[in-house]
Amino acid sequence: MSTFKAPKGTYDLLPPRSATFLAVREAISTPLRNSGYGYVETPGFEDVKLFSRGVGESTDIVSKEMYTLTTKGGEELALRPEGTASVLRAALQGNLHKLGNLPVKLWYSGSYYRYERAQAGRYRHFSQVGAEAIGAEDPALDAELIILADQAYRSLGLRNFRILLNSLGDKECRPVYREALQDFLRGLDLDEDTLRRAEINPLRVLDDKRESVQKQLVGAPLLRDYLCDACKAYHEEVRALVSAAGVVFEDDDKLVRGLDYYTRTTFEFVHDGLGSQSAVGGGGRYDGLSEMIGGPALPSVGWALGVDRTVLALEAEGVELDLPTATSVFAVAIGEEARRTLFGKVTELRRAGIAADFSFGGKGLKGSMKDANRSGARLAVVAGERDLAEGVVQLKDMETGEQRAVALDDLLDAVRAELA
Secondary structure (H helix, E strand, C coil): CCCCCCCCCCCCCCCCHHHHHHHHHHHHHHHHHCCCCEECCCCCEEEHHHHHHHCCCCCHHHHHHCCEEECCCCCEEEECCCCHHHHHHHHHHCCHHHCCCCCEEEEEEEEEECCCCCECCECCEEEEEEEEEECCCCHHHHHHHHHHHHHHHHHCCCCCEEEEEEECCCCCCHHHHHHHHHHHHHCCCCCHHHHHHHHHCCHHHHCCCCHHHHHHCCCCCCHHHCCCHHHHHHHHHHHHHHHHCCCCCEECCCCCCCCCCCEEEEEEEEECCCCCCCEEEEEEECCCHHHHCCCCCCCEEEEEEEHHHHHHHHHHHCCCCCCCCCCCEEEEECCHHHHHHHHHHHHHHHHCCCCEEECCCCCHHHHHHHHHHHHCCCEEEEECHHHHHCCEEEEEECCCCCEEEEEHHHHHHHHHHHHC
């Protein structure tokens, strides 16, 4: 038994459960790949200022949850707590916005890190698939991303999720609302930390989950009453396009999300089977983020969906994914000559694109057949010295138990026929 364990709040992905995580990543990324999104990968750590500027000093992510480190050269770095700032930084650094094809549409998949109170569905290391459409202000883009996330979840068989939608306004109308909200919050009985947050970004207080705070927020001014005409029209167009695609959503006036860079459209995917950690993903428009991190004005929109949370949602709904078996053919050799011959045949099957495995460790017939059963293979190829002397192997159907002799040279064709 190892004396080392995974750090608190993290997890190892091991077979067979890891196959579900792979299937979820594949299901979320498929609609993106089919919609013009190209794959991007960024480092696991970045300059700490990328997140403090972009995500926001007042957010819990930056003020409490970032893993930071100082390099030997004195650089201040942070393990990435989210994906958008890194992807936008990479797109700017690679000059993708100058190639003339706006929006730049990118998708990514990776691990992210936040120092949080560890609990089910809330980890210190977690996995996301995300998408960003950079460099265009178009309600159809916002709608496209919401529709693609809905498509991804439905392709997995999820049904009990809800889409919450709101608009956070823009630099024209939000300052007026911000002032009205600050005036309201100053009159409440809030602790020092929350009052400080209200001065930096009062919208963050609306996102406070504590009941003592939520109780006092009844009657708080609503952003929708302060939206300018342009933001109202934009939001109505997003709503109309999403509705026309047959995607159901709920308007949520209090939805602000936990990051400072959002403007206008903001949305969240929640699943009611997950208890307090009900958000499985979310996103929105972030028109000012590029300038915040030193780039040109590039209005953009994106989302990130939690792979771990999505797996928990599948389990909550009792959805069993139809996963392909890792092994189709399992070879069992009895005797040294048979081992060499069948190992060669396994290599040949693999080169032909057939998932094949071999009984390693010289366990004898009984132990090897147990391995074949555990592998989930449809077929077993069994051979001993007598079979080889006759130039055949035994091909066994693991479901029916039927077995027949097949000429060694015809094995590939026989396996293909059986699997077809």
